[in-house]
Amino acid sequence: xxxxxxxxxVFMDIKGVPFGKYxxxxxxxxxxxxxxxxxxxxxxxxLGNIGLGVKFVSMADKTPMGDEVxxxxxxxxxxxxxxxxxxxxxxxxxxxVLDETGDLAGSISQPPDMTALSGLFxxxxxxxxxxxxxxxxxxxxxxxxxxxVFRTAEKYGKKVYAMxxxxxxxxxxxxxxxKTDCFICNEIEAGRLFGENMEYMPPKKVLKAARAGAERxxxxxxxxxxxxxxxxxxxARENTEGIEKAQPARIVDTTGxxxxxxxxxxxxxxxxxxxxxxxxxxxxxxxxxxxxxESSCPKTDSFFSxxxxxxxxxxxxx
Numbered sequence: 001x002x003x004x005x006x007x008x009x010v011f012m013d014i015k016g017v018p019f020g021k022y023x024x025x026x027x028x029x030x031x032x033x034x035x036x037x038x039x040x041x042x043x044x045x046x047l048g049n050i051g052l053g054v055k056f057v058s059m060a061d062k063t064p065m066g067d068e069v070x071x072x073x074x075x076x077x078x079x080x081x082x083x084x085x086x087x088x089x090x091x092x093x094x095x096x097v098l099d100e101t102g103d104l105a106g107s108i109s110q111p112p113d114m115t116a117l118s119g120l121f122x123x124x125x126x127x128x129x130x131x132x133x134x135x136x137x138x139x140x141x142x143x144x145x146x147x148x149v150f151r152t153a154e155k156y157g158k159k160v161y162a163m164x165x166x167x168x169x170x171x172x173x174x175x176x177x178x179k180t181d182c183f184i185c186n187e188i189e190a191g192r193l194f195g196e197n198m199e200y201m202p203p204k205k206v207l208k209a210a211r212a213g214a215e216r217x218x219x220x221x222x223x224x225x226x227x228x229x230x231x232x233x234x235x236a237r238e239n240t241e242g243i244e245k246a247q248p249a250r251i252v253d254t255t256g257x258x259x260x261x262x263x264x265x266x267x268x269x270x271x272x273x274x275x276x277x278x279x280x281x282x283x284x285x286x287x288x289x290x291x292x293x294e295s296s297c298p299k300t301d302s303f304f305s306x307x308x309x310x311x312x313x314x315x316x317x318x
Contacts, residue, residue, distance in 0.1 A: 009117070014032065047078075054079065055132065056083060060084075139169055150176060161266045163184060181221065207243060210224045210232055225261055233279050256289050260289035263285065
């Protein structure tokens with residue numbers, strides 16, 4: 001089966017949700033749960049859950065937790081044969097506190113040690129990317145790994161779609177974004193990259209600022225997600241831009257919505273969809289994800305009944 005190579009890290013998300021109104025200075029009674037997470041892990045699971053072939057290139061500890069992470073991905077149809085097993089440090093931790101509306105109130109992230117992933121890519125990177133239909137790269141995992149991925153993808157003529165984690169690599173070497181086929185981020189990340197606060201801008205102004213920033217940094221295409229405001233997009237190659245409204249949804253937990261958006265949008269683009277169709281697919285899967293406590297969408301046959309665009313994009317064959 002054709003596969004999208006998803007390259008990045010695994011995290012375990014520890015989420016706390018208050019029973020009542022969240023008080024940032026007081027003690028909040030509520031519910032705490034452990035959930036599989038990490039930007040690229042979430043994307044890999046989402047891609048598998050909507051029926052696309054995916055090979056996850058990452059790390060996991062040699063522990064019951066690592067076994068559980070890989071087992072869940074495998075149950076979603078994800079190929080985990082290129083996940084390096086480590087004695088320790090292969091899984092990051094993300095501590096998140098949500099408020100009473102399901103929005104993120106605060107978080108602390110402990111990143112994994114990326115040494116094993118760098119070594120795995122040295123050994124198998126050419127084969128992984130050569131046989132893929134495209135690459136989804138968590139570009140902030142490390143500058144060294146990201147540069148290796150871009151060199152290898154260029155060697156084999158494969159498109160790279162970039163997602164961000166902590167913005168560390170992107171802010172230090174934004175020139176990497178010139179090599180992406182499409183860069184997808186939220187308005188806070190776009191604001192940091194383009195040097196303009198977009199958090200409270202109306203979509204039209206975000207689009208204008210995103211287009212100017214993409215042109216300045218020579219990014220071929222950019223999509224900026226706006227949460228409840230939907231998303232804006234700009235493709236310099238087609239001189240196409242637009243605004244897509246958010247899909248209505250019952251909000252349970254907003255974490256993971258951006259990763260679901262990325263998975264659906266990239267799945268669309270890799271299979272030849274235009275950027276506007278990709279954004280529509282992304283907003284739809286994001287809406288389905290925020291209705292769940294999990295950081296990834298569940299397996300969902302109903303996604304294919306969303307319209308002809310989605311059926312054309314996601315009817316995947318080997």
